[in-house]
Amino acid sequence: MPARIDPSLAANVIRVAAGDPHTAPLGPMFGTLTIEALGGRNAAAASTREATPS
Amino acid sequence: MLLGNAAAQHPDSAALERLGRWIAEQTGATFGWLVDGGNGVGAQLVGAAPQDVGATADEMLGAGAPLKACILMNVEPSLDAADPPRALAALSGAEMVVAMTAFMRERRPSPTCCCPIAPFTETSGTFVNAEGRVQSMHGVVKPRGEARPAWKMLRVLGNLLGLPGFAFETSEEVRDEALGDVSTIAARLAAPPSQSPDAAPALVPTRGVLERIADVPIYAGRSDRAPRAGVAAHRRRAAAGRRPSRASSPPSAASSTARRCASARAGRRS
Numbered sequence: 001m002p003a004r005i006d007p008s009l010a011a012n013v014i015r016v017a018a019g020d021p022h023t024a025p026l027g028p029m030f031g032t033l034t035i036e037a038l039g040g041r042n043a044a045a046a047s048t049r050e051a052t053p054s
Numbered sequence: 055m056l057l058g059n060a061a062a063q064h065p066d067s068a069a070l071e072r073l074g075r076w077i078a079e080q081t082g083a084t085f086g087w088l089v090d091g092g093n094g095v096g097a098q099l100v101g102a103a104p105q106d107v108g109a110t111a112d113e114m115l116g117a118g119a120p121l122k123a124c125i126l127m128n129v130e131p132s133l134d135a136a137d138p139p140r141a142l143a144a145l146s147g148a149e150m151v152v153a154m155t156a157f158m159r160e161r162r163p164s165p166t167c168c169c170p171i172a173p174f175t176e177t178s179g180t181f182v183n184a185e186g187r188v189q190s191m192h193g194v195v196k197p198r199g200e201a202r203p204a205w206k207m208l209r210v211l212g213n214l215l216g217l218p219g220f221a222f223e224t225s226e227e228v229r230d231e232a233l234g235d236v237s238t239i240a241a242r243l244a245a246p247p248s249q250s251p252d253a254a255p256a257l258v259p260t261r262g263v264l265e266r267i268a269d270v271p272i273y274a275g276r277s278d279r280a281p282r283a284g285v286a287a288h289r290r291r292a293a294a295g296r297r298p299s300r301a302s303s304p305p306s307a308a309s310s311t312a313r314r315c316a317s318a319r320a321g322r323r324s
Contacts, residue, residue, distance in 0.1 A: 009267075012262075013265050014264055017269060018063070018268040018269065021132070021133065024133055024139075025139060026266070027139055028140075029063055029064075030063075030268060031266055033265065
């Protein structure tokens with residue numbers, strides 16, 4: 001997925017659209033996002049842990 | 055002040071609403087929702103949510119006991135659910151899943167029996183928009199093949215189960231029974247009084263980690279499955295150089311859906 005800086009978002013917040021087959025495997029729409037390298041220079045994997053209701 | 059679909063889908067949606075109402079109250083503004091989906095307000099009006107009994111979608115698709123049976127009406131769990139992997143896992147553990155759908159080329163739990171329903175272009179019906187305006191329409195073409203309007207399938211299901219209140223002959227009868235006096239809709243949709251500011255819980259931001267927020271873009275998500283699965287969206291994605299996914303492939307004809315259901319009835323996996 002292409003990524004770009006969005007100055008309208010709060011710090012450490014990433015907006016990833018839902019309802020898209022490319023983002024559906026991430027899991028919950030809201031929560032902590034972890035990113036880790038897959039090995040390729042530009043490849044990365046991400047997953048979402050479910051947000052804990054406050 | 056208007057909250058949108060991202061706020062509506064957030065796990066702390068109720069808290070966001072209380073905060074929004076409080077801010078609106080303090081500033082002399084009016085509070086409202088712009089929800090996703092073409093008929094979300096209509097669904098709320100007719101009580102299409104757990105009342106005294108029943109479970110929410112989150113509860114049904116949670117980590118509780120496996121579902122015995124599930125009927126999906128115009129729902130594509132792999133994209134429509136707030137947590138698609140969890141939804142697919144829960145549905146895959148159900149004893150039986152019946153999908154009432156107008157589109158065959160979508161990812162769904164297996165095995166699933168498919169019943170072909172007519173899309174909104176092929177049936178009469180009623181939408182209620184975000185401002186509470188009731189909009190009825192006629193089907194512009196006849197449903198193809200064995201496809202039928204979804205309300206007729208539910209009527210027959212109710213009849214077969216011997217349930218009262220399913221003796222409808224037209225969609226207009228369904229509308230009148232479901233909505234009642236339309237002149238009172240505005241009052242029924244009026245925002246309830248705000249709770250006291252002290253009752254609004256604080257939303258604690260996470261620090262030191264990346265936090266995902268998500269919205270459902272128009273033409274992509276719950277808002278309307280027709281453009282999501284339609285030929286135009288398929289061509290747009292192809293033009294953008296993205297490989298079309300199964301969910302974004304052009305819809306097959308309802309007659310194809312009927313054939314698949316006939317295969318399922320014959321004992322072969324759909």
